[in-house]
Amino acid sequence: MTTTLKCCVFSLLALLFLCAGLSGCSRKQDNSIAIWEQMDPEEQKLLDARLAAFQASHPGVTVTRLHFETELLRTQFQTAALAGGGPCLVFGPSDQIGPMSTMKLIQPLNQLLGAEFLSSFMAGSLDTLNGQVYAVPDQVGNHLALVYNKKYVKEAPANTDELIAIARKNTVDENGDGVADRYGLVFNTVEPFWLAPFLGGFGGWIMDSQFQPTLDSPAMVKALAFVRDLRLKYAVMPKECDYQQAETLFKEGKAAMIINGPWSWGGYIGAGIDIGVVPIPRVSETGLWPSPMVSSKGYSVNVHCPKEKMPVVKELLDFLTSTENQLESARKLKMLPARKAAADAIESVGDPFLEGSLAQLRLGRRMPVVPEMRAIWDSMRPAFQNVLNGETSPEAAATQMQKAAVESIAKMKE
């Protein structure tokens, strides 16, 4: 018996010691600032270099970063912040501001940063909710533009009629096997984010100034019909075209044009495609420019970040979003800056991609950051896909979207 008892007690004790010992191995330091981000690989590299520079000039301060995929970043941050923890800074797209500020997970920054600091940013780059700024932007963009392969497209289209003509010309089946070997125009037809520019181009928009959805409009019907025709009538894109599919085709040189945002252009250049970037051409029917959504990406501050760290946090924010750093990002990553001084200096950089990007940016519309946006995207997605499958008419889809959006928003407010 004693042997058995000894065995059990010993194992239990060993287990406990193991636990205690191992948990001691990794105590977090308390004088460090953590940043959680969802940046693309190239951005991460730049951030690492900047953090190293900051730590070199601020001995005694440690700044660490942790990378998450965007959706995971949101859920993880929510989980941690709800439990009273989480990083001091969280970097992400501006649409995270709405929900997070409503749930009181991030702090309003007007008082912390001061009016003078905030006024050094372009007015259009700062998103405010109820008059308060919740994120310090380090770039403006995220806007879709028309990217074309110069090998197949010599001159960019001036309007959508030309766009369709060029796309049709470039959808060829060279070896006659019934599958096109090259498509004219591809883009992600799963996410309604890619529908938004055309909605603007036909004169409509997602919501009105009271943040109520306005999805049931003639403009929406026309925009839906337009995209549907691209796929079903003119067949300039494959039957099921999602983000990865569009990317693959364009990178393999099997698509003449793609609609995608600045984060992707570097990848195409890296794949050896000679690209040109221009604004999505005017809608022939209305003469309006399509207005892709423009948003900033920036740093927000966790409400649980201790007050003692605030001065360093403020300096860090100023450094990371400084004019020099933003110009560097512009040169290396084709990201448009948010600081006034940097934006003014952009012409001096002389990069045709940046100029094309800027041209599109000017025609874009700010993405709303209110919490209702999620419900709206979610309501648009199924109806959008139904139209593209030919299952629903654009008129019915627009009504569906509006109804679903209104219902979801009401449920969220329960």
Add this chain to the structure above:
Amino acid sequence: MKASTEKRLFPYLLILPTIIVMVTVVAYPLVYNFVLSFKNMSMYHYYDAKFVGFRHYASIFTERDLYWVFGKTLIWTVANLFFHVVLGVGIAMVLNGRIIGSGAFRSLLILPWAVPQYICALTWRGMFNYEYGAVNLILKNVLHLAPIPWFSDATWAFVAPIITNVWLGFPFMMIVALGGLQSIPRELYEAAELDGAGVFGKFKNVTLPLLKPILAPAVVLGTVWTFNNMNVIWLVTGGGLPADKTHILVTYIYKAAFTYYRYSYAAAFSVIVFFLLLGFTFAFMRYFKITEAVFE
């Protein structure tokens, strides 16, 4: 210490560590969710959620789509488990015979389990692509059948993740069955043969009853895991394609919690799923008398 005291203490001592671990890790999250389901925590009531009683439960049962989504979840679960078990046990039985290179076969056949699920699911998604996917290319060029619009059609879009999940899950059943087959002494098969039993007779009277105790936990837990499996459907259909028609209960819950921030609603939903599965487990175990031993 006397032998009788040892006899009484022995089982409890042996079980104690297991109980400690399970209670610690499991009790709190479960209770938390139960409590949460009676509050109204959502984006607008994050820190100040109050008790609202059975409101969420009521709204769930009157939800228009609930029964349709539940039905799909059942189809998903049953289809998966059926093929998992049939393939797993079938392959295990073949492997258990005199096979040359059985070690190599076994090692290759567990690859679906070994390679990370995320990239497997995405690769399958690519294989179901209408124009360029391997599945349609084989259908067209090798079998001379029409290609299937996997993600444009709601039914096929449901079949695709089922195929993927069957591929992902059969190795697990295969391993369990292989292990279980080892508990059957060869003499029993010989005795059955002497009694004149053929292939099916041997399977029914020798293999199945002796495989039951080891296969049953895998089937029950496999059912529960499949019922609650969000990742495969989400990844293969790209988030509910087409048009949210491939949702099962657990993806619905995920959306409620993380897209709409309706935490309490999602918690209530989860509690309902929990009781559903608990009921199933009870019924299954009772019917097949799983908690008893074989030789009793």
Add this chain to the structure above:
Amino acid sequence: MSGRTTRILAHVFLIIVTLATIYPIVQIVGISLRPADRLYSTSLRIIPEDATGRAYHAVVFEKDFLLWLRNSTIVSAIVTLVGLALAATAGYVFSRFRFVARRFGLYSLLIAQMFPATMLLLPLYVLMKGLHLLDSIAGLAVAYVATALPFCVWTMKGYYDTIPKELEEAALIDGASYWRAFRTVVLPLAAPALAITGIFSFMSAWSEFMVARVIISTRTLYTLPLGLESLSSTFQTEWANYAAGSVLVSLPVVLLFVFLNRYFVSGLTLGGVKQ
């Protein structure tokens, strides 16, 4: 049907099934060899024309792959050993002894598995924070053992159920203690179930992502799944690296299985028991 034909058919069947099974895996290897991070491809070629092994080099040497490997190995080893120890013993008790809360205990093991995991993550975080087990190997180990135990205990119990009690009883009559009888008579016969338990516990830790994501927020403690995930962004994932990493991650599992293969052999014969 002659025995010979059956055997040939069996081999053919296995070959076909194996080929179908490994085809997607081969595709993943293809992704890892493609330059420019192309997840999909328009051609059926497995080895792309411009294949390069760069991704493997990048994952191991430019990323912290070895660090992730170390962390994952430690956690998985702990979980496997603890899981085996707890399941082998608890399963035995549930199989052989009849005590007050036996049925209840067995069922309650399954309870946690029935709750949709997504909703358990937030309270798990709160719990781990309270126990000071966040950002620690120990915290991960505890969570994973709790995940693996239900299946392992049930499986061990099930296997023990097929081992006749007469065998231990013979040893007990000869004067051995309960522990001795268990250790020397029953345990060796349960080798196949131990192998299943071992590999399942290992997999619960080795390839698990969600719990690790919640508990670990320090890069030096990243396990392999977390490390792989850090290669992905919303639109611009480093697919080649990710695929290469996935291939590398699955090798230890296969190796473990090859090692455990020898235990999938029957140890039980009726000759040991006097009928």
